[in-house]
Amino acid sequence: MSLLELSAVTAFYGPSQALFGVDLAVEEGEVVALMGRNGMGKTTTIRAICRLLPIREGSIRLDGRDIRALPSFRVARMGVGLVPEGRRCFPNLTVEENLLAAARPGEWDMPRVMRLFPALAPRRGQMAASLSGGEQQMLAIGRALMTNPRLLLLDEATEGLAPVVRQEIWAAISRLKSETGLGIVVVDKSLRELRTVADRGVILARGRTVWEGGFDRLDEDLTSRYLGV
DSSP, X not given: XXXXXXXXXXXXXXXXXXXEEEEEEEOTTOEEEEEOSTTSSHHHHHHHHTTSSOEEEEEEEETTEEOTTSOHHHHHHTTEEEEOTTOOOOTTSBHHHHHHHHOOSSSOOHHHHHHHOGGGXXXXXXXXXXXXXXXXXXXXXXXXXXXXXXXXXXXXXXTTOOHHHHHHHHHHHHHHHHHOOOEEEEEOSOHHHHHHHOSEXXXXXXXXXXXXXXXXXXXXXXXXXXXXX
């Protein structure tokens, strides 16, 4: 039984259909790259998993339980941690307050987050709004980890960051893969980095799952057809 399983999921924004049949599975301890061009349904799929968007058809199962009718806070309590696109830290709270606001009992606590992201330690009392973009992204990941999730969803976690900061984020994801049993879904445009951390890839096109497999099977034709500019 998969930790997360989506089957034939459809979803709408008002009258406009955004997902037309998404299939996705994530095992415990597995990193899955969710890929596709802009506007193909990646963020919408993440929102559907977190129950921030209702689905019309299909099923979403977490540990075998159908969660499609649950509110988002219940899904979060079941162990789904979200790092949203755009970071969305609480700007008028300090680094420490941002982390404590999300804290739930478990292995992830303030010291462990600071070990994963040492740059945050000297900024514990600093307002999140005053952090750099990279520091805010580290804080957003740390905040999700403070919920002690079993499944971590990273939506464009390196977008718009300086190359050196991007490498810090990728290194942190690699550590999470090697040191924890988390299931992780990563949405990102960088195939080179995704190849280094992901066990499998899933490609969406026009709101549908069109390909799934190991990166050794992702050839130039598939890359050009579904991921190229």
